[in-house]
């Protein structure tokens with residue numbers, strides 16, 4: 001026999017690859033179903049992971065710049081408000097405080113509602129739209145909650161509202177815990193689901209080809225040679241689902257990103273872009289997940305039915 | 309096709325086959341072979357005879373390493389089958405061609421592909437594969453039908469495809485388990501002629517059958533089994 005060992009190996013690998021594609025083509029429906037399942041699995045798990053990453057990033061940003069705004073009632077005059085501002089600015093927790101006069105606040109509001117400027121200008125005659133504010137940045141995030149509570153106790157009758165991010169962060173931290181639980185639960189359930197579906201897909205192929213497998217055995221095919229096309233079929237199925245899921249995750253993320261951006265203007269928080277949110281890690285995770293589930297499920301399907 | 313002519317001994321030289329006190333007992337307690345000893349000379353054509361259930365297929369399974377003997381020793385050429393580990397079984401089987409009563413060819417493949425199938429795993433080039441497959445198909449007289457699917461073939465033709473597949477890799481030993489069991493007399497004779505031809509090229513051939521008419525026309529070496537016990541046969 002002619003031909004180097006390496007060339008022969010390559011030919012065999014090529015033939016085996018071809019066989020796995022043929023297998024997949026014959027079993028298109030189930031392969032498709034498996035790809036869809038892997039796709040959904042990874043999309044759901046990936047969304048949870050991204051939600052976790054984005055949440056903790058936002059929490060981090062907030063903690064770095066603990067800010068709140070104190071809005072006085074419209075009937076509190078500027079002099080009183082300014083006195084109170086000076087008291088706040090002097091307190092040790094405060095890093096920086098800015099006074100915003102009634103007129104400044106009003107201009108800002110008009111800017112925001114540019115289209116209805118006249119309406120607001122008319123409404124202003126009552127004077128109820130003009131109020132003074134103090135913007136406060138604290139030294140430490142940890143002081144935030146107590147600081148807000150203290151202010152409300154001292155001067156609650158003067159203050160209309162004190163929108164602050166601290167209560168939001170508390171909620172987000174609670175959410176983070178549940179996001180983590182959901183990520184793990186989803187990952188477990190969904191992994192089992194992917195394994196099951198790929199297992200069944202490959203099993204169908206194996207059953208459909210059991211005559212060929214039997215023939216291959218008595219003409220001297222090795223177990224590896226017999227099993228490999230099925231394993232490749234499984235791995236390719238997993239990888240296809242993973243690749244599609246990554247593309248979809250990117251799409252969903254960018255949609256949500258725009259949404260977050262529009263919400264977060266007030267707090268001056270910029271959500272992470274998809275690329276910055278650890279997406280390359282997720283891509284690696286997806287491909288590994290797809291390949292591994294495909295590999296494990298198909299090995300079991302093939303082993304069980306080929307009875308080596 | 310030139311390199312597959314008769315008398316040119318293209319097959320590997322047929323091995324000697326020796327059974328020494330071979331017993332095969334299945335897990336359910338059935339003793340399919342009981343202390344069977346015989347020898348088939350290199351390049352010999354031997355019939356394995358006996359009524360249904362006498363242990364012919366069991367003996368062939370031992371030769372194919374599908375089953376292992378409970379006791380005793382089997383050698384094929386210089387291979388002691390007891391020393392072949394399960395990882396070595398596929399490589400051993402490449403030295404043996406086998407044909408079954410029910411043909412066992414793949415419906416979805418053409419005649420050519422059915423035969424080429426056995427060579428793909430060896431990593432041979434397209435050209436080599438084509439050359440060998442055509443030679444094997446020529447041997448069984450099916451060159452013209454190489455692009456047909458099995459469902460267009462008669463039983464005899466399907467069995468010829470199976471024989472071509474069994475010998476395409478030029479094995480020294482050809483084993484056939486009731487190769488004519490599903491065929492009429494005319495086709496049976498045709499199949500036996502092909503097996504004899506392969507034997508003449510140098511291969512050791514073992515054919516299990518219970519059809520005395522088949523054997524009568526050939527008058528070769530006969531190993532007769534009766535309830536797993538060897539009855540007669542010249543040593």
Ligand SMILES: Nc1ncnc2c1ncn2[C@@H]1O[C@H](COP(=O)(O)OP(=O)(O)OP(=O)(O)O)[C@@H](O)[C@H]1O
Nearest residue numbers: 334336338340358359360361362363364365366367
């Ligand atoms: N895998 C097995 N497990 C248990 N018993 C078996 C097995 N294979 C064969 N036997 C038994 O061994 C005995 C011999 O069977 P075998 O198939 O070797 O006979 P045979 O001569 O080939 O018969 P036939 O002419 O019908 O093909 C029978 O009694 C059969 O029931």
Ligand SMILES: [Mg+2]
Nearest residue numbers: 364365366485
């Ligand atoms: Mg039998």
